[in-house]
Amino acid sequence: MKVLLFFEGEKVISTSGIGRALKHQKQALTMAGIEYTLDPNDDFDILHINTVGPASAGVIAKAHREGKPVIYHAHSTEEDFRNSFVLSNQIAPLFKKHLVSLYSSADAIITPTPYSKSLLEGYGIDLPIYAVSNGIDLDRFSYNPEKVKAYYKYFSLNETDKVVLSVGLYFERKGLPDFIEVAKRLPQYKFIWFGYTPLISVPKNIRELVEDHPVNVIFPGYVKGAIIEGAYAGANAFFFPSYEETEGIVVLEALAASQQVIVRDIGVFDPWLKDQVNCYKGQSVDEFVDLIEGVVEKRLPSVCDEGKKTAQERSIASVGQQLKTIYETVLENYRPATM
Known part of the structure; x- marks a missing residue:
C-alpha cells in the first residue's frame, strides 16, 4: 500500500x-x-x-x-x-x-x-x-533544560519573571483581543504570543492590537525550534482563548510539554479536555484572569500530569x-x- x-x-x-x-x-x-x-x-x-x-x-x-x-x-x-x-x-x-x-x-x-x-x-x-x-511528537516536547535556557536567553528573562504563553495566527477567532485584555489586567506578568500573520491581511482592530499593545505583551513572530519548545516547558501557563478550532495542535504541544493549560470552554475540547482534570476552562476575561493568577501563583492544583497523559494518548x-x-x-x- x-x-x-x-x-x-x-x-x-x-x-x-x-x-x-x-x-x-x-x-x-x-x-x-x-x-x-x-x-x-x-x-x-x-x-x-x-x-x-x-x-x-x-x-x-x-x-x-x-x-x-x-x-x-x-x-x-x-x-x-x-x-x-x-x-x-x-x-x-x-x-x-x-x-x-x-x-x-x-x-x-x-x-x-x-x-x-x-x-x-x-x-x-x-x-x-x-x-x-x-x-503530537512527544519527544520534541519532552523537558530539555538547554531549550529552556535558550528561551530565557532569547527573551532576556530571569527567574523572577512570570510568563503566560500563547501560540497562534493574528486572528480574532484565536482570542487575540481577550489575550490583550487579560494582559492589561495582569501587568505583573509577561505575555508572549508566538505566531505571525501579515498585518495587511487582518482586520483593522486586530492590526491595531498588534501594533499598539501593552508593554507586558511580546509578539516575537514566528519562532521555531529550541526557543518555542523551551517556552512551552519554561512558561508559567499556556493560555489559549480561541473561540473556534478543529483541534488545536498548539494545545497538544503544551500538554506534551507538561504545561498548565487554560483554554476557552468551547465544543472542540469536549470530551478530551476536562476542566480541573487535565486543563482549566474559562469563558470570559474575568474568569481567565482568575484562572491565570490561580495557576501562576500555584493557588490552583497542578493539572500537568493528567495533561501529559492526554498528549500521550495522541x-x-x-x-x-x-x-x-x-x-x-x-x-x-x-x-x-x-x-
Whole structure:
C-alpha cells in the first residue's frame, strides 16, 4: 500500500497547524510502516488530500479517473474560517459551499475531533467520517533544560519573571483581543504570543492590537525550534482563548510539554479536555484572569500530569495505526465508479 499525501502550497502552510499536520502524517505513516509519496505524478494506491486550494479538485479528479480511492482530511470548516482574514465573514458561506463540494468528492473523510466531525455531518455530507487527532511528537516536547535556557536567553528573562504563553495566527477567532485584555489586567506578568500573520491581511482592530499593545505583551513572530519548545516547558501557563478550532495542535504541544493549560470552554475540547482534570476552562476575561493568577501563583492544583497523559494518548505512533486501519478499510470497500 502506497499513499499520496497531497498538501497544496506547502511553503504557504508551513507555519500553520496544517503545515504541522503534514509533518505529523509523514512521521505517522513511517512509524506504521506505510509507504508514501508527496508527488502526485508518482504511482500510489490511495490519495490522502489535506488542502482545499485550486489544485485540489484536479488531483482528486485524476485519482478517480485512475480508479483510486480518495480520503479527504478535513482541517477546515466554515466556523473556523470566520473571524480570521479581512472579509472572511462575508466570504464564509461561499467557502462552506466550496468545502462541501470538495469533501463530498471523496470516498471517506478524516477530521481531527468528534466536534469537527459533527460540524461536517451538519453540512449534510453523507460519507464515512473518522475522527483522528493530528497527533503530537512527544519527544520534541519532552523537558530539555538547554531549550529552556535558550528561551530565557532569547527573551532576556530571569527567574523572577512570570510568563503566560500563547501560540497562534493574528486572528480574532484565536482570542487575540481577550489575550490583550487579560494582559492589561495582569501587568505583573509577561505575555508572549508566538505566531505571525501579515498585518495587511487582518482586520483593522486586530492590526491595531498588534501594533499598539501593552508593554507586558511580546509578539516575537514566528519562532521555531529550541526557543518555542523551551517556552512551552519554561512558561508559567499556556493560555489559549480561541473561540473556534478543529483541534488545536498548539494545545497538544503544551500538554506534551507538561504545561498548565487554560483554554476557552468551547465544543472542540469536549470530551478530551476536562476542566480541573487535565486543563482549566474559562469563558470570559474575568474568569481567565482568575484562572491565570490561580495557576501562576500555584493557588490552583497542578493539572500537568493528567495533561501529559492526554498528549500521550495522541502520540504520532497511535495516529499512524489509526490511519493504517482507515486506509485498509477504504481500500477494501472501494468500488471504482463505472464510466
